[in-house]
Amino acid sequence: MIRLKNVSFRYEAAKEPSLRDIDFTVKRGEFVILTGLSGCGKTTLTRVLNGLCPRFYGGEITGSYTLDGMDTAGMTLNEIGTKIGNVFQDPRSQFFATNTTDETALAMENRNYSPALMRSRINEVADMLGIRELLDRDIFGMSSGEKQKIAIAAACCVHPDVLILDEPSANLDPESTSQLAGFLKTLKELGMTIIVSEHRLYYLSELADRMIVMEKGRVKREFPHDQMSALTEGELTELGLRFLKLPEINRPERSSQREDSFLTVDDITFKRGRTCVLNRISMSAERGKILAITGRNGVGKSTLCKVITGIYRERSGSVLYYGGKLSPRKRVNSSFFVGQDADYQLYGATAREELLINMGKAPELAEKAEMLLTRFDLSEYSERHPASLSGGQKQRLLIAAAIMRERPLLVLDEPTSGLDGKHMRDLAVLLREAADSGLCILIVTHDTEFIALAADEVMNLQRDK
Amino acid sequence: MKGSERKFVGLKEIIIVVLFSVLTFIVSMVTALPFAASVHLQLYAGYSLMAIISGPIYVLMISKAPKVGTQVLFFAVKGLYMLIMGQVLTGIIFIVGGFICELIVMNDGYHSVIRSGAAYMLHMTLYGLGSFFPVLFLGDTFRAQLLSRGYDAEAVETMVSLYSSPVIILTVVLCLCVASALGMFIGSRMMKKHFVPGGAV
C-alpha cells in the first residue's frame, strides 16, 4: 500500500534534514503506530505520507514514495488526499465550517460529489461510528472528544484507503480515548489501513500490528505485535516511551478538608451565565504535596483551578491560604497557573528573557534564572525563542517561570498532554523536587501514568447535582 | 506546485490574510472605544493608536503572504463593513484604495520596506479619513440629509466645518502617516525579535 524508499526530507528553513533515509512499508489493512521522542520526525513523516511535505510545507525531498502502486512524485495534494484521510492534532484549527454536518461534507464537496451521494455517505459513516447525535450541531459548543469524532467521520466520508492520525488522544479524557479506540477498531475491521502517530500507547496496544520507533529522523526499531506486547517496562523506559498498559493507581483519595491545610477551598460556587459549573465544592491541599485532580471532561476541573488561583471570582464560598480568606487578586499574586496551551503564555524573545519578564533588573535575579535554566535542562536553549521550543521544553520553561516568582502554589492544567514517555517522567521528577522544596502543587490531569509517578494524592471531581 | 512560486493569493494566503484582517478589524473597533466621546481625540489619538498596533499585524501578514491580492483582501473587510453600515461612498473608496495599494506593491514591491510601508500608510490614512469623504464629496446634499434626519442645525454645521477644514484634514493625515511609520517600525522590530526566531513566518 505504502512504500517509502530512502526518503529524506529537509524543511526549507532548516539546516538539518528532519527525515533521513527512511525505509518504510505498510501493507493494506495494517495498523501501524509511529512513536518516538518529540523531535524524532514522526509528524514530518506523516506530512510526507499525506503529501503536505513538500507541497504545502516547502522543502527538499529525496527518495521514492509509492502509494498503492503509484509514484507520488507527480501527484497533487488533492490526488493524494483522495487516498489518504487525515485527522490532525488540534481540533480548534482543523475545522473550517461552523456546523458539524458541513464539516463532515467538506471533503466531498471539494470533490464535487452529488448532494444525494453526500447525504448517503454521511448517514453511512454516522451509523458506522455511532455519532448520529453529533450531526447538525454548532462546533463552538462541543468538547474535544466530540470534535475528534467529527474529524474522523469527515476523513472517512470519502472512503480513503489509508487513515493517518496525528496524536489523536492528546486532548481526550480516558473515556473518550477508549471510544476512540473503539472507532479505530471498527475501521480496522472494515479493512482500512491505519497509521497513528502517538505518544500514548496503552489504548492502541491491542489494535496495532506493528509499532515503529523513530529517533532523530530515522527508524530506530520496529516491533511486530508479539514483540511489542513482550516489551518490558524497562525496555520501554529506555526507548523513552510510555507504557503499553495503564498502571493501577493506589494513591490516597483526598476527600474532605483538613484543618490547618495550606490551601482550603470552602463551599465554592461558580456560575457561568445560568449554568452552575462548580456547585459547593470543598477541598484542601498541603505544601510539599502534589495533588492530582481528575474527572471527566467538562466537569469543571480547569474552572476550579482558575477560581483557586484567582483568575475567576467565586460566586459564593471562599478560598483560603493558611486559613486566611484571599481576594482573587491576592490569589493571583500568590499562585501560578500553567494552562494547557503554552502558546498563550510565552512572551519573551529568548528563554532567559521569559523567566525575567517584568521582574526587574537585579543581578541576583539573572543568576537565579541561569540556575533554573540549568536545572530544567534548558541552558543550551537559553537564547532560543520560546515559541521555537518543543512542547516539553515549553512546559519546563513555564514551570521555571513559576519557580522564579517563588509563589507557594503551582497549578498545572494537563501538563503532559503531548509529552513522550521520557519527558513525562522527567517532569514528574521536577515536580517532585519542586514539591519537596515547599511548593503546593495541583495538577489537573487524565494521564494515569503520570499520576502514578508524580501524585501524592488524588481528588476526583464529580458533578453532583 | 510550491506556494512560493505563485504570484496570486492561493488558498493558504487567503486564510492567512483573512485571519490577520480580522485582527486588524477588531483592533480598529477596540481602539475607537476609549475615544468615542470626543471626535477630536478619536481622529488624532484613536486612529493613530490603531495604526501603531496594526503595524506588527500587517508586517507579519505580508511576510507570510506577499502575493497579489493581499492588499485588496486586507482592505476588503473594512470596505465590506462600510457597505453594510450604509456608508456606500466610503466603502467604495476603501475598495478602490485596496486596488491602489496593490499597484504600489506590484512587481516585487513587498521586498521594499518603502513600498510596503507606503501601502500601509495609504490604507491607514484612507481609513482615518473615512468620515470625511461624505462631507468632502457630497457637500450640500450631505448637509441637507443630516438636517432632515434629526440632527440639529448647530451640530451639523460644526460637523461639516470640522470635516471640511483643510487644517484638520492635514493634521489627521500627518498623524496617521507618523503613526503608520511607527507601526511599521515596531512591526519590523517584532519580526526580528519574535516572529522569525519563533517560527511564525
Place this chain on the structure above:
Amino acid sequence: MQQGRIYPLTSLDVRVRVLLLIPVSIAAMLITDETLLCCLFALAAVWLLMFGLHKKALAYILVYAALWAVLFPLREMQIPGSIPLLTVYVRRIIIAVMGAAPVMSAPTGRLIASLHRMKLPKTAVLSLAVFFRFMPTVSMEYRCIREAQKFRGIGTSIAGVLLHPFLTAECILVPMLMRTSKVADELAASVSVRGMQLEGECSSLHEVRMGAVDWLVLVLGFTAVAVLFAADRSIGGSV
C-alpha cells in the same frame, strides 16, 4: 447560536437574508422621521426574533432605548459636540447591524452554498467563510492571553498598563499573532488535504432553492421597507 431549536425563519434562504439586508441598511441611513425610524427598528427586532436571536434582540433594544432616552434631554440642554450626534448615528448603525445579524449567524456551510449560487468568485466566498468562522474565536483567545498574563503581573491594573504600555502591548500582540499564525497554517493544511482549491468545481451539500416561504419573506420585507420610505416621503422628509 441556537442549536437544534427551529424558529420560524431558521431555514430562510441565506440569499434572502443578504438581499433584505440592503434595503434595511439604506433605510436606516435615510429615513428621517423619528417615529418611522422606530418602526424600522421594531421590524428589525422582530426579524431577529424570528431567527431565534433573542439575546441579541434584547441587547439591541436596551441600547436603542438608552440612546433614545439620552437624546431628548441632550437636545433640550443644547449640548454641542459629538455626543448628540453619536446617539443619532449609532441608533441607525444598530438597525443596520440587526439586519446583518441573520446573515452572520447562518451556518457557514449554508452561507457558502448560497454565495456560491449567487456566482460570487470563490476567493470572496472562502474569505467570508473564514471570516465568520474566526470572528467568534478571537475574543476567547484574547481572554486566554489576558488570563495568563496576570501571573506575570502584566496588565493587571490601569496604572500598570499606562506605565508599561509597550510591555503590555507586546505581551498581548506576540502570543496573539503567533497563535493566529499557527492557526492559519494548520487550517490551510487541513483543508488543502481535503481537496479545497481555488480553481475547480465544487458541489454543495445544501440545496439552495427559493421556496414559497423564501419568496414570501423577500416580498414582504421589501414591501415593508418601501412602505416606510413612502410614509417618510409623504411626511415631508427629504430623501
